[in-house]
Amino acid sequence: MKLLKVDTLEASLDKLEAAMKAGGKGIPETEYVPVIASLGRTAAEDVLCGENIPGFDRSTMDGYAVIARDTQGAGESMPTFLDLAGEVEMGQSPKFELSSGQCAYVPTGGMLPHGADAVAMVEYCQPFGTDKVAVYSPLSSGHNMVHAGDDVRCGEVLVRRGRRIRSSDMGLLSAAGKTEIKVYKPWKIYIISTGDEIVPPEKMPLPGQVRDVNSAGLLGEALACGFNVAGLEVVWDSQDVLTDKVGSAMKECDVVVISGGSSQGKKDATAAVIDSLTSSGAFTHGLAVKPGKPTILGFDEPTESAVIGIPGHPVAALLLFRLIVGEIWKRLTGMAEIEKEIAVDAVMASNIAASPGRKTFQLVTLDYEHADTETGLPQVVPVFGKSGLIRTMSAADGYVVMDVNDEGLCRGERVKVHLLVR
Amino acid sequence: MKLLKVDTLEASLDKLEAAMKAGGKGIPETEYVPVIASLGRTAAEDVLCGENIPGFDRSTMDGYAVIARDTQGAGESMPTFLDLAGEVEMGQSPKFELSSGQCAYVPTGGMLPHGADAVAMVEYCQPFGTDKVAVYSPLSSGHNMVHAGDDVRCGEVLVRRGRRIRSSDMGLLSAAGKTEIKVYKPWKIYIISTGDEIVPPEKMPLPGQVRDVNSAGLLGEALACGFNVAGLEVVWDSQDVLTDKVGSAMKECDVVVISGGSSQGKKDATAAVIDSLTSSGAFTHGLAVKPGKPTILGFDEPTESAVIGIPGHPVAALLLFRLIVGEIWKRLTGMAEIEKEIAVDAVMASNIAASPGRKTFQLVTLDYEHADTETGLPQVVPVFGKSGLIRTMSAADGYVVMDVNDEGLCRGERVKVHLLVR
Numbered sequence: 001m002k003l004l005k006v007d008t009l010e011a012s013l014d015k016l017e018a019a020m021k022a023g024g025k026g027i028p029e030t031e032y033v034p035v036i037a038s039l040g041r042t043a044a045e046d047v048l049c050g051e052n053i054p055g056f057d058r059s060t061m062d063g064y065a066v067i068a069r070d071t072q073g074a075g076e077s078m079p080t081f082l083d084l085a086g087e088v089e090m091g092q093s094p095k096f097e098l099s100s101g102q103c104a105y106v107p108t109g110g111m112l113p114h115g116a117d118a119v120a121m122v123e124y125c126q127p128f129g130t131d132k133v134a135v136y137s138p139l140s141s142g143h144n145m146v147h148a149g150d151d152v153r154c155g156e157v158l159v160r161r162g163r164r165i166r167s168s169d170m171g172l173l174s175a176a177g178k179t180e181i182k183v184y185k186p187w188k189i190y191i192i193s194t195g196d197e198i199v200p201p202e203k204m205p206l207p208g209q210v211r212d213v214n215s216a217g218l219l220g221e222a223l224a225c226g227f228n229v230a231g232l233e234v235v236w237d238s239q240d241v242l243t244d245k246v247g248s249a250m251k252e253c254d255v256v257v258i259s260g261g262s263s264q265g266k267k268d269a270t271a272a273v274i275d276s277l278t279s280s281g282a283f284t285h286g287l288a289v290k291p292g293k294p295t296i297l298g299f300d301e302p303t304e305s306a307v308i309g310i311p312g313h314p315v316a317a318l319l320l321f322r323l324i325v326g327e328i329w330k331r332l333t334g335m336a337e338i339e340k341e342i343a344v345d346a347v348m349a350s351n352i353a354a355s356p357g358r359k360t361f362q363l364v365t366l367d368y369e370h371a372d373t374e375t376g377l378p379q380v381v382p383v384f385g386k387s388g389l390i391r392t393m394s395a396a397d398g399y400v401v402m403d404v405n406d407e408g409l410c411r412g413e414r415v416k417v418h419l420l421v422r
Numbered sequence: 423m424k425l426l427k428v429d430t431l432e433a434s435l436d437k438l439e440a441a442m443k444a445g446g447k448g449i450p451e452t453e454y455v456p457v458i459a460s461l462g463r464t465a466a467e468d469v470l471c472g473e474n475i476p477g478f479d480r481s482t483m484d485g486y487a488v489i490a491r492d493t494q495g496a497g498e499s500m501p502t503f504l505d506l507a508g509e510v511e512m513g514q515s516p517k518f519e520l521s522s523g524q525c526a527y528v529p530t531g532g533m534l535p536h537g538a539d540a541v542a543m544v545e546y547c548q549p550f551g552t553d554k555v556a557v558y559s560p561l562s563s564g565h566n567m568v569h570a571g572d573d574v575r576c577g578e579v580l581v582r583r584g585r586r587i588r589s590s591d592m593g594l595l596s597a598a599g600k601t602e603i604k605v606y607k608p609w610k611i612y613i614i615s616t617g618d619e620i621v622p623p624e625k626m627p628l629p630g631q632v633r634d635v636n637s638a639g640l641l642g643e644a645l646a647c648g649f650n651v652a653g654l655e656v657v658w659d660s661q662d663v664l665t666d667k668v669g670s671a672m673k674e675c676d677v678v679v680i681s682g683g684s685s686q687g688k689k690d691a692t693a694a695v696i697d698s699l700t701s702s703g704a705f706t707h708g709l710a711v712k713p714g715k716p717t718i719l720g721f722d723e724p725t726e727s728a729v730i731g732i733p734g735h736p737v738a739a740l741l742l743f744r745l746i747v748g749e750i751w752k753r754l755t756g757m758a759e760i761e762k763e764i765a766v767d768a769v770m771a772s773n774i775a776a777s778p779g780r781k782t783f784q785l786v787t788l789d790y791e792h793a794d795t796e797t798g799l800p801q802v803v804p805v806f807g808k809s810g811l812i813r814t815m816s817a818a819d820g821y822v823v824m825d826v827n828d829e830g831l832c833r834g835e836r837v838k839v840h841l842l843v844r
Contacts (some may be wrong), residue, residue, distance in 0.1 A: 171812045175623075197512045198531070207477065219589075224461065344764060379704025385573070393590035421843065
């Protein structure tokens, strides 16, 4: 029996990153897409703002543009009377300036005339005749207005490299006149499920057979990461067929993922296939991770493709896809540096044991209804299920991580829950 | 000046829900899609499992299927010797049964032969010759195996109505032999931005003009909610043109969203247009919400379309889209009942004031690096920006909510942060 060469998760990611960088795959390719088609894409450069936003002093209220010091001492019983110098039309540059003692009507979003430095809300003003306005409230400079450049100043960064574009970024880019954005091209992923016991989902399995869970699950995971999926395929445990399929997928794709067939069972061919097809040979023969020990990594320089063998059991497969393929994308695109992982503080509702010597990922749900009485934090309820049970992952809100040297987590202990929101 | 009829957010949602239900729009239409194309879609029915998963007793280890009581008393120095009755092939139903004193090789995922109730890991076994195996560890019934139905029992719910399909659900549905799933058809949304000061993003605005932020921002928000966007359009503040555009969009779409033009400014036409085009007339003329006061709702029975006027200022527009259109979708599809809102407990890093009489949504970032020393929770840093600044939303991790009667939040106070993750 060949002994597995087991890496930590971090070491395996370091090796994969190094191999991809050495093999010309250090940074994904880029392309320009319209901003309106950029939701969820990964920005490939820092986008700088070429101008001030807004480009002019702008009212945030319907009211009267004034010179603030003219309103000193104004009050409900003692208004300041100002001469109405004109009316600002939306979207137009006022043709007049304000001098002391004057005001001008300005709508929300309208441009302040030169000289004005505050806006009196219409509710605090009273027109007298056609040319005078009483202002019943004192204003300080800058009140009810934004200055040119208050939103973004010329030269500031709108969106950082590695940013996963959100709807608000699409708005911000539009505000700055950007209609296209340089983004990373999503990797093309090929997903292969192996195992003699696997039948396609539409088939009724015979005794001893199970339906293919990982094709659909990994497809979903890949799409959620923003990748393109070039193909899904079930390959039974013949090493020759697997070699053929993986070999052709490598020519076409950036990453080939093979689930199943990576434990020490008799028919397991994945390790041999990855070893033979990659120029580096398999450089990780197992991870000190639970679930997910039988994980095999290789990278092939001629085809510039990574080949990732992940466990057949569905929870491990989905989790490892995220922890390896998702994570390496984040590292190479800069997302890892700028994206904050939002973790929920919570309190263990029961004890759970770690797996000695392995980084343990435990699926959990968050119970907000029965919050911890002392801290008010949600309780963490482990979702237990024996190996291979996909329902646990569907039921989970997230996971907690126990490190290699942790023995486990105790009831009442504070933990961070990493969310499985997508 | 017409007085605004201001509703609470909840009251406006109740009215909109009631109007949509009364107008035949109470539940979105449904369609069947392949499971592999269902990521992010909303399940339109409880999907029941028609069989046990797995369908048979299954090994979770490479090892020897045994009858557990045969191994009582086994230990490192005193193995139990069993007769090797055969080998289970992956994906095959064993052709033999185990009787007392027998064992059979079984790979991970293999079917246990009838009679077996535990699996001895290969690491704790030693073959002797071709027909005997020594087992060096005692086993209890059920060890290293899953029983038929342990993952999902026949008749159990796989996915609930209202579930936003995740990758693990796609796997779970596949495991149960489901290749299609009934989902709600996404609403068709038409997005109109109004305002005389607005120019398209590709144009350089003249003094007094600003670029259209809301078309791209609301498009992103609608896509993130899973809706289809039938069109984006900028309409300048002519009531006639707006009436035409909204009227034709209503015939084609489920929801027409008009941003801008809903404050009390002189040229605001949105309220009049919504009032005239909907059979109900506008039933909400303002929300006790900050930002987002000038929000107008109507529903038209003949065209079965909702018309939503939201503020022009981008943060309010994006937030209100989510709080109204996103929320009403959740209510009508059942998502509101089953989807837990994951909120992050955190501690205010500074004081913020609420807006009296209005439910106040304050954008914030989470500072995990400078966690609160007493509670260890991340600190909440408000993202301040005057009305209309889109960058605040792009910079925010989420928002805190202050209720109508709250005066504000104090430095050091515990709060829930609602995430803006997409």
